[in-house]
Amino acid sequence: MSIATLNIPLHVKYIQNLGKSDDELMYHLTAHLRLNAVYWGLAALCVMGHKEALDRGEMIDFVMSCWDDEAGGFGAHPDHDAHLLSTCSAIQILVMQDALDRLDIPRVVNFIASLQQPSGVFAGDSFGEIDTRFLYCAVNSLSLLGQLDKMDVGKAVEYIRHCRNFDGGFGSRIGAESHAAQVFVCVGSLAILDRLDVCDADTLSWWLSERQMDSGGLNGRPQKLEDVCYSFWVLSALSILNKLEYIDSDKLISFILSAQDPEGGGIADRPGDMVDVFHTCFGTAGLSLVGYPGLEDLDPVYCMPAKLIEKMGLRKGWKALERRSG
Amino acid sequence: MTMGALKTHPKVYWIWNHRRWCLENIPSGPAPAGEEDANGWKQAAWQKDLFVVEQMLNKDPRNFHAWDYRRYILSQIPKPPLPKTELAYTKAKIVSNFSNFSAWHQRSKILLSLWSSGNLDESKSKENEFKLITDAMYTDPHDQSVWIYHRWLVGNNSTRKVLEREISVISDLLAEQPDSKWCLESLVHYKRMLINSYKDAVDAQALTDECHALLLQLSEIDPMRSRRYKDIMSQLNNHDV
Numbered sequence: 001m002s003i004a005t006l007n008i009p010l011h012v013k014y015i016q017n018l019g020k021s022d023d024e025l026m027y028h029l030t031a032h033l034r035l036n037a038v039y040w041g042l043a044a045l046c047v048m049g050h051k052e053a054l055d056r057g058e059m060i061d062f063v064m065s066c067w068d069d070e071a072g073g074f075g076a077h078p079d080h081d082a083h084l085l086s087t088c089s090a091i092q093i094l095v096m097q098d099a100l101d102r103l104d105i106p107r108v109v110n111f112i113a114s115l116q117q118p119s120g121v122f123a124g125d126s127f128g129e130i131d132t133r134f135l136y137c138a139v140n141s142l143s144l145l146g147q148l149d150k151m152d153v154g155k156a157v158e159y160i161r162h163c164r165n166f167d168g169g170f171g172s173r174i175g176a177e178s179h180a181a182q183v184f185v186c187v188g189s190l191a192i193l194d195r196l197d198v199c200d201a202d203t204l205s206w207w208l209s210e211r212q213m214d215s216g217g218l219n220g221r222p223q224k225l226e227d228v229c230y231s232f233w234v235l236s237a238l239s240i241l242n243k244l245e246y247i248d249s250d251k252l253i254s255f256i257l258s259a260q261d262p263e264g265g266g267i268a269d270r271p272g273d274m275v276d277v278f279h280t281c282f283g284t285a286g287l288s289l290v291g292y293p294g295l296e297d298l299d300p301v302y303c304m305p306a307k308l309i310e311k312m313g314l315r316k317g318w319k320a321l322e323r324r325s326g
Numbered sequence: 327m328t329m330g331a332l333k334t335h336p337k338v339y340w341i342w343n344h345r346r347w348c349l350e351n352i353p354s355g356p357a358p359a360g361e362e363d364a365n366g367w368k369q370a371a372w373q374k375d376l377f378v379v380e381q382m383l384n385k386d387p388r389n390f391h392a393w394d395y396r397r398y399i400l401s402q403i404p405k406p407p408l409p410k411t412e413l414a415y416t417k418a419k420i421v422s423n424f425s426n427f428s429a430w431h432q433r434s435k436i437l438l439s440l441w442s443s444g445n446l447d448e449s450k451s452k453e454n455e456f457k458l459i460t461d462a463m464y465t466d467p468h469d470q471s472v473w474i475y476h477r478w479l480v481g482n483n484s485t486r487k488v489l490e491r492e493i494s495v496i497s498d499l500l501a502e503q504p505d506s507k508w509c510l511e512s513l514v515h516y517k518r519m520l521i522n523s524y525k526d527a528v529d530a531q532a533l534t535d536e537c538h539a540l541l542l543q544l545s546e547i548d549p550m551r552s553r554r555y556k557d558i559m560s561q562l563n564n565h566d567v
């Protein structure tokens with residue numbers, strides 16, 4: 001079944017209804033991602049030009065209810081321990097809602113900086129799991145707060161350099177296989193830190209272009225299934241490298257559109273599967289980057305509205321495809 | 327403990343992390359009866375986990391959490407298996423399925439460490455790798471894992487002799503498989519290397535013309551990436567005038 005257009009009103013409604021879900025089981029299953037989910041919902045609404053569809057005051061109150069006062073960071077849910085993933089989402093939401101005045105900036109900066117390891121990478125929390133995703137969360141958050149000088153940038157860049165593989169991609173830690181999501185976090189961090197020279201741009205753009213499958217969808221590494229969320233991981237890195245033309249955007253657009261749920265709204269990982277807010281966010285984000293008509297520009301480095309990032313003076317040299325006319 | 331959870335949710339990363347944390351915190355403890363090694367407990371626990379990971383990789387050979395965890399065990403275990411044992415493990419994985427890029431990836435890392443430590447003669451072992459990869463290429467020329475590994479093996483500082491030999495191996499394969507995108511793509515890559523590194527020793531004009539023809543054919547059989555092929559064409563033009 002092919003669906004020719006993005007059903008914006010239906011997706012907006014889908015996101016609005018997420019907060020009202022009385023499905024107890026799903027509610028508890030996703031508690032460890034709640035704050036991230038609010039960010040995904042808000043980012044998707046911004047891309048679709050309906051930021052106001054979720055109540056600003058309620059959202060800010062929810063974010064602040066996730067503050068872990070002992071640690072000085074945000075948990076994914078009230079009473080959860082602070083983690084770098086949820087702290088990054090909280091800061092992104094507060095920036096998008098122009099509510100940074102609610103934040104104890106020195107404390108949260110201290111929390112983030114304290115998670116940097118001697119190797120340069122960041123741990124997600126005090127349990128010490130390390131991952132280049134956490135490094136990106138730290139770089140993204142500190143940059144939004146204008147506090148990059150509070151981390152050891154040189155060491156972080158060296159860590160990323162050591163994660164680079166011979167295929168041009170990056171893994172989750174030193175020695176790990178290249179994966180498109182890890183490519184996004186490493187390339188995004190390097191872009192924010194103005195150190196894209198660390199990328200082997202030719203090899204990496206080759207590897208990224210080979211993520212596109214015959215269906216038009218993108219996969220995360222060789223010989224794996226295509227998935228809508230890779231539309232963002234692959235496209236963001238390609239647009240930062242200024243090589244977005246290396247994939248067939250028409251075919252990708254039809255793949256993403258075919259993963260919409262035409263009745264309940266939302267976008268799934270691939271056609272026919274259950275929708276969720278994560279894939280709705282990264283599907284619309286991918287559509288925005290390849291110039292799908294009627295969408296707002298998205299900054300691929302921060303995965304936030306481009307206008308906002310530009311106003312903050314943080315825009316880097318990425319290039320998206322020109323917005324098509326309806 | 328976490329084993330049941332790992333079987334039902336092999337991709338949930340925090341379960342792996344919890345397991346990692348538990349193992350790191352195993353006390354050294356007394357040596358088991360008949361052994362003098364105070365690391366005995368640790369060795370036994372890590373060994374058991376290595377076995378668990380191997381079972382998981384038998385079921386899902388591309389699970390990168392399991393591969394990551396395997397690398398982690400090998401870096402932490404008090405008495406690690408010999409690197410050549412790990413090399414044999416990757417080979418067994420590869421031979422059972424040439425498309426297992428995770429195993430190729432792991433193999434490249436092990437080889438690099440064996441070469442740099444002097445435990446394996448680099449040039450001899452590279453020749454063996456070329457034999458293995460040629461087999462793989464001929465078995466399934468459509469499998470990109472093989473071609474990515476081949477590109478790594480050739481590297482950036484190959485001799486003219488190796489480049490020309492590999493170009494001829496791939497050209498023979500192309501004759502059998504005239505529409506193989508990966509043959510065409512790789513030929514362009516290695517011919518460009520010849521032009522760039524051995525400009526004065528090769529017929530650069532003829533190679534450039536050959537690349538042009540190959541790129542035109544690529545744009546036709548792989549239109550999704552035609553813009554990339556066009557980019558390479560214009561780089562060829564700028565380079566050689």
Ligand SMILES: [Zn+2]
Binds near residue numbers: 279
């Ligand atoms: Zn996905």
